Structures are given as C-alpha cells and as structure tokens.
Amino acid sequence: MTQKRDLENKDGPSAKKVNLEFKKEEIEGFFNDKIWDNKFQEEIKEQVEKSQPYRWGTITELMNDELLRNVRQEVLNEIAFKKKETDIYKVHQSGDLANLSGLDWDDLSRLPSLYKLRAGIYSEEFRDMISRITGSGKLSGVKTDMSINTYTKGCHLLTHDDVIGSRRVSFILYLPDPDKKWKPHYGGALRLFPAIVPNVPKTDYEVKLVPQFNQIAFFTVQPGLSFHDVEEVRADKHRLSIQGWFHIPQEGEPGYIPGEQEATEARSTLQQLQNKELQEYDFPKPIRNDIPADELKLYRGLGQECAFSPEEYSYLRKYLNAQYLEPKNLQRLADVFMEESLVELGGILNDELAGKLMDSIRDLEINTKAPAHSSEIHFPWKCAMPPHKQRFMYIDGKESLEASEEGIKFINRTGPQELPNFQLTGKAATNTVEELFCQICSFFKSIAFRKWLLFLTRLIPTSDQILLRRFRPGSDFILATSTDSKLARDNTDEINALLEATFNFTPTATNSKNWESGEFGGYELCMSSNASDDEDEEDDPAIYRESDPNDDSVLYTSQCKWNSLCLMLRDPSILKFVKYVSVNAKGSRWDISCQWNVESSDKDDEDEDAATS
The missing domain is CATH 3.60.130.20 (Oxoglutarate/iron-dependent oxygenase, C-terminal degradation domain)
Structure with a gap:
C-alpha cells in the first residue's frame, strides 16, 4: 500500500526539483474551450454585474473533463486529509497546494494532473479572464493560496466574508462524483448572505448554489459584503472541492499599488468584529x-x-x-x-x-x-x-x-x-x-x-x-x-x-x-x-x-x-x-x-x- 501525501510536510530540501513551464496553448487546453470565447466572457461578466446580493458568478464545465477527472482520482488516491474543527467550521483539509512546485519528481509524478490544474488556475491567461469578468482589477501570479477540502456528513462552514490580508477574489472548484448529480437534499451548498448595512449580514441567506462536478463559483472579496457559508452536508457522501483565493498584485507585478495591501488588511473581518460602532446591531446585547x-x-x-x-x-x-x-x-x-x-x-x-x-x-x-x-x-x-x-x-x-x-x-x-x-x-x-x-x-x-x-x-x-x-x-x-x-x-x-x-x-x-x-x-x-496566538502564522479567514x-x-x-x-x-x-x-x-x-x-x-x-x- 502506498502512503498518501501530506502536503503540509513538503517544505524541506529535495534532491531533485522540477520546474515545469507550460506554453499558452497547453494552459488553454487545460480548460473547456468556451471560456476563452469573448462572447462567453461578456455573458458571464454581465451576469456578475447584475448578481445579488453582491458580485459573484459561476461557470459550469470549466475544466477539460478528462483532466479534472484525473485530478479527482489523484486527490482520492494520493492526498491525506486532516480533520479540522473550530467554533466556525468542521472540514477535512489538505495542506497548501502552493507547495506542489517544490516537490521532487517522485512526488510530482503521482500528482501530474493536479499540478496542471494549479498551473492553469494561476496562469496569466486564466487570471486575466477572472479579472475581466469580475471587474476586480489585476490579480497576483506570485502569491498563490489554494487547498483541497472534503466535506463529509456533518461538515460545515459558518458565515464569514473572507476578508483578510491581500485576498481579492475567492473561488471554489467543485469535484464531487462526476457521474452522479449532487442533489440539494445532500446539503453542502454555497449560500450567500445580503447585508443590513456593511459588515452586518442578514440572518437568512439570499442565494443558494448546489455544487456539481466541474463547476466553479467565484466572487470578489468585498469588505463587509461578501458574506457566505457552506451548508452542512447531510448525506453520507464526499463533497470534494478546491478552495482558493487570488490576491492583489505583489511588489514588482503589473497592477501593484504601494500601500494597497495595508489598506485592505485594515478592513479585515476580525477588526470589523471588534468595531464598537457595529455592536449596535448585535442582539441580544x-x-x-x-x-x-x-x-x-x-x-x-x-x-x-x-x-x-x-x-x-x-x-x-x-x-x-x-x-x-x-x-x-x-x-x-x-x-x-x-x-x-x-x-x-x-x-x-x-x-x-x-x-x-x-x-x-x-x-x-x-x-x-x-x-x-x-x-x-x-x-x-x-x-x-x-x-x-x-x-x-x-x-x-x-x-x-x-x-x-x-x-x-x-x-x-x-x-x-x-x-x-x-x-x-x-x-x-x-x-x-x-x-x-x-x-x-x-x-x-x-x-x-x-x-x-x-x-x-x-x-x-x-x-x-x-x-x-x-x-x-x-x-x-x-x-x-x-x-x-x-x-x-x-x-x-x-x-x-x-x-x-x-x-x-x-x-x-x-x-x-x-x-x-x-x-x-x-x-x-x-x-x-x-x-x-502565533505571530508567524497567517490568520485563517474563517x-x-x-x-x-x-x-x-x-x-x-x-x-x-x-x-x-x-x-x-x-x-x-x-x-x-x-x-x-x-x-x-x-x-x-x-x-x-x-x-x-x-x-x-x-x-x-x-x-x-x-x-x-
């Protein structure tokens, strides 16, 4: 029996590093051809502009179907998940997929499709497409932030807005069983909440997205507005997904604005929770x-x-x-x-x-x-x-x-x-x-x-x-x-x-x-x-x-x-x-x-x- 890979323990030195570069044609081939069509992008952009309760969108059949099926199989066969539970969530999670580029060939050869997926998601071509349809502005190709989650029966993620650090766009690529429809009564839906005023979400969600294989949901991370949760999974099934963020450009990248990250961090969810003025919306007091x-x-x-x-x-x-x-x-x-x-x-x-x-x-x-x-x-x-x-x-x-x-x-x-x-x-x-x-x-x-x-x-x-x-x-x-x-x-x-x-x-x-x-x-x-308290560890948005x-x-x-x-x-x-x-x-x-x-x-x-x- 082969041992599953723990992605959180791959930071050490490796005997043989691999630096794979993909050509533009190869990157585009990782996706469904339709997403590169200007007319299709305009349709999605219009949907995002009209969306409620805040700017968000979804694309079905995003990736090359064969590639994504292979990704799912690699994840199930090769990656170990750790159960994580706090006051706000219960989930099984992998380590940060940013570590993939540092794996040696023995490891990488067991995750080739996952590597291609990550390369495609953070490619300049896909980032520019996401930037265009969301109107979010330029996105970093240097700072990556992606992990694999599996929600099983009882798993959930409570309401939050993802506002922390330099995050600009949030995305979730769904990988449940590709040959079976994920039904609403299974739970695990993405739910979006409107706000009474900025930083104060309403009690009830307004939009509910039931996930399906090869579907991506995305939204611009909007301070005080982009509130969402993941409905508890009710069925004895695995709701597998890849969760990640696109960040604001870092120094030296196109679109970098000095001081923008500091200004974004000042509007973090934690700081808003500590805002005395907003506590007038807390009931019971x-x-x-x-x-x-x-x-x-x-x-x-x-x-x-x-x-x-x-x-x-x-x-x-x-x-x-x-x-x-x-x-x-x-x-x-x-x-x-x-x-x-x-x-x-x-x-x-x-x-x-x-x-x-x-x-x-x-x-x-x-x-x-x-x-x-x-x-x-x-x-x-x-x-x-x-x-x-x-x-x-x-x-x-x-x-x-x-x-x-x-x-x-x-x-x-x-x-x-x-x-x-x-x-x-x-x-x-x-x-x-x-x-x-x-x-x-x-x-x-x-x-x-x-x-x-x-x-x-x-x-x-x-x-x-x-x-x-x-x-x-x-x-x-x-x-x-x-x-x-x-x-x-x-x-x-x-x-x-x-x-x-x-x-x-x-x-x-x-x-x-x-x-x-x-x-x-x-x-x-x-x-x-x-x-x-861990000053060396970046805060988790949730x-x-x-x-x-x-x-x-x-x-x-x-x-x-x-x-x-x-x-x-x-x-x-x-x-x-x-x-x-x-x-x-x-x-x-x-x-x-x-x-x-x-x-x-x-x-x-x-x-x-x-x-x-």
Whole structure:
C-alpha cells in the first residue's frame, strides 16, 4: 500500500526539483474551450454585474473533463486529509497546494494532473479572464493560496466574508462524483448572505448554489459584503472541492499599488468584529440591568450562614430540588465553587416542575416544526444576530424587534428602553413551553433565588441578564466571544468578572448517545483567549478565535444536559462558544443563560482583617 501525501510536510530540501513551464496553448487546453470565447466572457461578466446580493458568478464545465477527472482520482488516491474543527467550521483539509512546485519528481509524478490544474488556475491567461469578468482589477501570479477540502456528513462552514490580508477574489472548484448529480437534499451548498448595512449580514441567506462536478463559483472579496457559508452536508457522501483565493498584485507585478495591501488588511473581518460602532446591531446585547439599591442593601447585610425564612423556603421549593436547599449541601457546594470558580448541579429543578417541562418540550418538538427562517420566528421569541457572530432563538422578556437598519436604530436610539418582564411575557405565551420557561426566568429574578445564589457563591449580584435560548438543529451557534475587558463598573466594589449560569434543559440529553460524542455539536466550550496566538502564522479567514479541543488551553467543555446547572466565575481572559448544532441532532439545545455583575460578600471581613493587621 502506498502512503498518501501530506502536503503540509513538503517544505524541506529535495534532491531533485522540477520546474515545469507550460506554453499558452497547453494552459488553454487545460480548460473547456468556451471560456476563452469573448462572447462567453461578456455573458458571464454581465451576469456578475447584475448578481445579488453582491458580485459573484459561476461557470459550469470549466475544466477539460478528462483532466479534472484525473485530478479527482489523484486527490482520492494520493492526498491525506486532516480533520479540522473550530467554533466556525468542521472540514477535512489538505495542506497548501502552493507547495506542489517544490516537490521532487517522485512526488510530482503521482500528482501530474493536479499540478496542471494549479498551473492553469494561476496562469496569466486564466487570471486575466477572472479579472475581466469580475471587474476586480489585476490579480497576483506570485502569491498563490489554494487547498483541497472534503466535506463529509456533518461538515460545515459558518458565515464569514473572507476578508483578510491581500485576498481579492475567492473561488471554489467543485469535484464531487462526476457521474452522479449532487442533489440539494445532500446539503453542502454555497449560500450567500445580503447585508443590513456593511459588515452586518442578514440572518437568512439570499442565494443558494448546489455544487456539481466541474463547476466553479467565484466572487470578489468585498469588505463587509461578501458574506457566505457552506451548508452542512447531510448525506453520507464526499463533497470534494478546491478552495482558493487570488490576491492583489505583489511588489514588482503589473497592477501593484504601494500601500494597497495595508489598506485592505485594515478592513479585515476580525477588526470589523471588534468595531464598537457595529455592536449596535448585535442582539441580544450583553446588557445587565441594575438590581435595586434597597435590594442590594439586603444582600450586603446577610451573613455567611445559609438561612431562609419559611416563605422563602416555600417559594424556592416550588422550583428547586430540595437537596440544594439543605444548608450542609449548600456549604459543600460553596466550598467547591470557592476553590474552582465553577460548580455543576445535576437535577436542579424539582421533579414535578422538571417533568412538566420535559413533557411540554418533547410534545412541542415532536408536533411543531422549528422555525427555519427568521420571518417564521414570532413573539415572544427573537432571533440572535448577526450570523457571522451568532444565531439562535431567544426570549429576553422584552418587546419584539424589527431586524432592519431603521428598526434597529429605533430600538437603540429612539424607542422605549424597556426592562425585561418575564411575567408579562409569559401571559403572551402561545404554548406550555413558553409559559413554563417564563415562570422559571421570573423565578431567577426573585429575591429568594438571589439569596440562594449568594449563599452558594459568596458573591452578591449587583446586576443581571436572563435569556431563554433555543439552538435549532442545522441553524444555530455562538462563535467564540469574550467579555468586555472592564467588567467592574466605576465607583463600585464589583469584581472584574461575571458570574455566569447555564441552566441546561435539553430533553434529548437524557440519552447519552445523542450528545456525549460531540459529533452533533451543541456543546459549550471555554478556553483561554490567547490559546492559539502565533505571530508567524497567517490568520485563517474563517477563524477569528481557534483552539484544538485537546489543547491545555481548553478550560471547560459541557455537552448538552437535562435539568443541569453550571455556575462559573468568568474573567475577561476566557472565551466561550456554543458549537453549531448539527442538522442530525435529535432535537434542539434548550437552556437559560444568566449573567450577573458581582461583588464579594467577604468584603467587610477583608476590610476588618486589613485594619487589624
């Protein structure tokens, strides 16, 4: 058996280098003759100029059919793929095909068709044709950037715009089975997203391209506009493709403009994600509402000993498992939290309430299809946005919002700045699930619950945000995000960290086979924000924050659970994401996410110790 080639390990010295040059006639012969026809190019150029939601195009039967079939066979026989998975994608990928020109003859003789394909794609003839039909301007022949991807069942790439470095035109050449049509229900389509305003894509895609063998899709990389994703592959099939970019001309090439690359890099996606002005389009916003001063005074006057009045105990017992109201249990859990800054509690709700909630969610999921389009989501639910950061359904106890430029400006700058009210929202519930969850969210805003939280964490909550969330299969996720660097507010005794709670209520998690493997996503992961800093490695356009799940920088991972609470004290150095939920998941991920600004309940004791020392 021959060993497959790992293209990422071909940078070392070689005994016999090959420098193959192809004549113009040979290059043109690698392609279908039609693409060199002026009339055909004008037709494609016109299609690109009229395309929506931004300038893009596609050509079928691009390459010489025999050549591309040979390429596909060489790829399958000779090239090794590595599974790569981050918060934004899951894919099997080769190394950079730029290394092909440095291979020795023994290696190159096993990839002759692939070498011809790469030479043809980056030839002056093809670059000039792409430049003409896209109107993008001159393209570099020196800087090449191309790899082979295979998307198998469950693989996906979430929304991004490819804007990074010197990229000017993105392309994808598809190589699925040439003798079988790739059908829409297989998934794996290229989907293009319009923008509400530049750098803020709409929640739903506008164009969907189902890939076929020997078809190329391409678009000009347009800062803040060229948003796209790759739909998850649903079938047990290989969606093979060659993905790459044409770059702006480098120094010494025709079309080179001094300073152009620096100006392009300044508009990178990562920098736009960090743009404070654009955060007004983020919903839900990480806004925590102040707890009233009189209520804070009550909490600050409590001692360390756990004690509830009969009325408080009765109220807490309506919701919480009685074992978590026992002083000795609370003390034990408080000790764990003090040591680890994290504690997990299984069976957090009492059996009666948990049973009602499970029955109602199961009934809803079995009998009611989850909304697929944002227009199908109705009050009290909303859809998180924008989709290059997050997408999920949520209830925040506030009025509905209009996801347009005008609607968002009204909410942020003109309209009522309302506080959440889950009790009122619950009265508008259309089913038992919404009604029960709104009751539970109201409970989390109660004085009795906040006292319970204080006894468990030894932290006094000073503000809060409560969100009910639903992550639908085939739709929803949160990409890796950090908190603000300054969490403690001025003129307060707050800690520069957030107390966060995730109450996980996913009924399908009662069967460990459904989520424990992680293959269906839906897990919550925390990691160090400087997990993968590498100044020598060029950023990947699809990775804003990345970490190997087996790396020491991964601090905490939690699969979907049923009736479970995770409490965590999170400082600004910790990133968190919820992995995209696969279309193959057995149901939605359901949770309630809470955040509190906090101050230490030990402050007075610490002050006394300092005074007497």
